[in-house]
Amino acid sequence: MHYSAQKSGFLHSPGYPIKVAKLCAGLALIVLSGILSAAPESEALPLLIRNVTPVDAKHGLMQTQDVLIDAGHIQSMGKNLAAPTGAAIIDGQGRFLTPGLWDMHVHLSYDSRFIDIMPDLFLDYGITSVRDTGGDLKRLKPILASLYGPGAEAPRVFFAGPLLDGSPVVYGGNDESGIGEGHLTAAQARSKINALVAAGVDFIKIYEMVSPEVFDAFVVEASLHNLPIAAHVPLSMLASDAAPRVQSMEHLRNLEMDCARDADALLEERRVLLEAGQEQPGMSLRSSIHRAQRDPAIQNEDPARCERVLASLSATIQVPTARLNAMTQYPPFAQNDWGQALDALPESISSEWRKASMYMDPNSYKVAGEWTLGMIPRLAARNIRIGAGTDTPIGWAIPGYSLHRELEILVAAGLDTQIAFAAATLVPASFFGVEDRMGQVAQGYQADLLLLDTNPLDDIRHSRDIRLVILRGKIVRDHRRKH
Numbered sequence: 001m002h003y004s005a006q007k008s009g010f011l012h013s014p015g016y017p018i019k020v021a022k023l024c025a026g027l028a029l030i031v032l033s034g035i036l037s038a039a040p041e042s043e044a045l046p047l048l049i050r051n052v053t054p055v056d057a058k059h060g061l062m063q064t065q066d067v068l069i070d071a072g073h074i075q076s077m078g079k080n081l082a083a084p085t086g087a088a089i090i091d092g093q094g095r096f097l098t099p100g101l102w103d104m105h106v107h108l109s110y111d112s113r114f115i116d117i118m119p120d121l122f123l124d125y126g127i128t129s130v131r132d133t134g135g136d137l138k139r140l141k142p143i144l145a146s147l148y149g150p151g152a153e154a155p156r157v158f159f160a161g162p163l164l165d166g167s168p169v170v171y172g173g174n175d176e177s178g179i180g181e182g183h184l185t186a187a188q189a190r191s192k193i194n195a196l197v198a199a200g201v202d203f204i205k206i207y208e209m210v211s212p213e214v215f216d217a218f219v220v221e222a223s224l225h226n227l228p229i230a231a232h233v234p235l236s237m238l239a240s241d242a243a244p245r246v247q248s249m250e251h252l253r254n255l256e257m258d259c260a261r262d263a264d265a266l267l268e269e270r271r272v273l274l275e276a277g278q279e280q281p282g283m284s285l286r287s288s289i290h291r292a293q294r295d296p297a298i299q300n301e302d303p304a305r306c307e308r309v310l311a312s313l314s315a316t317i318q319v320p321t322a323r324l325n326a327m328t329q330y331p332p333f334a335q336n337d338w339g340q341a342l343d344a345l346p347e348s349i350s351s352e353w354r355k356a357s358m359y360m361d362p363n364s365y366k367v368a369g370e371w372t373l374g375m376i377p378r379l380a381a382r383n384i385r386i387g388a389g390t391d392t393p394i395g396w397a398i399p400g401y402s403l404h405r406e407l408e409i410l411v412a413a414g415l416d417t418q419i420a421f422a423a424a425t426l427v428p429a430s431f432f433g434v435e436d437r438m439g440q441v442a443q444g445y446q447a448d449l450l451l452l453d454t455n456p457l458d459d460i461r462h463s464r465d466i467r468l469v470i471l472r473g474k475i476v477r478d479h480r481r482k483h
């Protein structure tokens with residue numbers, strides 16, 4: 001097998017991505033990437049999709065042709081391909097073959113009521129990969145083990161482990177939401193990264209309360225292990241200082257504070273508040289800082305300064321979680337299909353969520369929601385990569401359904417449809433450095449695919465018109481009977 005090293009630390013191989021951790025002697029220790037290695041080998045028969053129109057965010061609409069899938073991969077594409085013995089033949093006439101979708105921001109272990117249903121719902125809605133952006137490994141590991149047990153069908157999960165926080169911890173405590181862990185020194189940060197590497201994480205997630213010193217230690221140590229980093233901008237730092245050192249930033253949060261005319265004074269004020277609030281619960285300290293600074297910063301933007309801040313994001317994926325930020329503008333319960341989508345959830349959740357409108361204060365996030373929607377086309381105009389993530393199940397996010405809402409809101413905010421489709425395919429693959437094998441319909445790529453009735457580049461809502469979901473070369477959802 002021929003290997004060539006990739007920037008991200010994954011090696012190219014015809015099969016599953018393999019991570020390499022360097023040993024000091026110059027030897028390379030090959031460690032199978034946590035969850036991808038656990039993925040069951042494809043035992044499916046070859047699939048030959050006849051006369052289908054492939055479409056992806058890289059190539060756009062391709063010529064109508066045949067696509068042969070075998071051993072979990074796209075083996076060949078072309079006119080009148082010969083059918084291998086035993087191949088299942090699928091009529092793709094008039095239909096579209098796209099990459100499976102990703103949700104770049106989910107929390108599988110955040111609420112135990114979702115653990116059993118979440119993977120199934122992701123597949124129902126065509127989500128074949130997710131990035132778990134924060135979970136206690138003690139709770140997450142058994143979930144992952146069950147997802148990849150014999151006969152199990154589940155999306156690929158790329159996981160980070162806990163939110164790597166400072167002091168006080170935002171998501172602290174021993175209850176289910178206690179997914180954050182505090183780190184006070186660079187030494188603690190370094191040893192945590194080593195523990196996470198041993199646990200097989202695919203990336204790390206840095207949170208808002210870390211000090212600049214701890215942030216630096218996380219970044220340096222993670223890069224030694226080729227681990228990509230997803231981060232919230234630490235409150236003790238400017239977004240433009242943190243951004244170039246991480247691979248993705250979540251929620252566009254704290255970006256507005258760096259765009260303000262008085263950004264340096266706001267940073268100083270935050271550092272004082274953080275120092276003074278060490279005895280407070282992290283959640284309430286963070287909220288009080290956001291409340292004090294967010295809306296005034298938005299209303300006090302310095303366009304020239306903000307231009308420099310946006311320039312600092314050129315190599316960093318932004319995951320705006322627009323559905324969450326702009327909930328005032330796009331309340332989930334205002335959608336016609338909200339009730340129907342809720343019906344798929346256990347009664348304990350759906351009955352609670354049917355009252356969502358009663359709990360929502362329409363003014364609480366109004367300014368920040370508008371700012372988020374306005375920032376999306378500004379990022380796109382500067383070719384800053386945007387990723388589609390939902391924060392499922394936080395903020396009434398129905399697994400799978402919420403990703404489609406995110407894409408629709410990105411387009412409504414002004415994103416070109418093809419760029420929005422890239423946000424759920426090419427961009428997440430590039431975060432993990434696996435864009436040479438995931439996120440496109442191309443020969444040699446992993447066969448995580450959707451057969452759609454309509455072209456998603458004509459209208460992003462068409463990515464819901466799913467006939468088949470193919471994962472690792474195997475049909476895992478067949479909605480043909482419903483049509």
Ligand SMILES: [Zn+2]
Binds near residue numbers: 105106107133134391
């Ligand atoms: Zn989150």
